[in-house]
Amino acid sequence: MFKKFEPWMFVAMEEKGYTTTNRGIIQRLANYIVDNKLYDIEQDLFEQVCIECNIDPSSITQDDLNMLMDILNINNKLSIFLASFYF
Secondary structure, eight states: OOOOOOHHHHHHHHHTTOSOSHHHHHHHHHHHHHHTTOOEEOHHHHHHHHHHTTOOGGGOOHHHHHHHHHHHHHTTSOOOEEOOOOO
């Protein structure tokens, strides 16, 4: 039998970056950036980080970049600069 998931379980998975939802994907990138102490990210490095996280770099939008910067800055994990290199 399959276990029934409670809403809080999905939130926990998303916060750890274990889902394929937009928020989960961005959280996965944020976790990788923090874990690897990447402070200044240019386009080439960002694309490499996406690939390491099994994310297609071309699928990242400016809204996604804004969300990523918000997650990193709000949590005071680090303050990074991500240029709007896709748009």
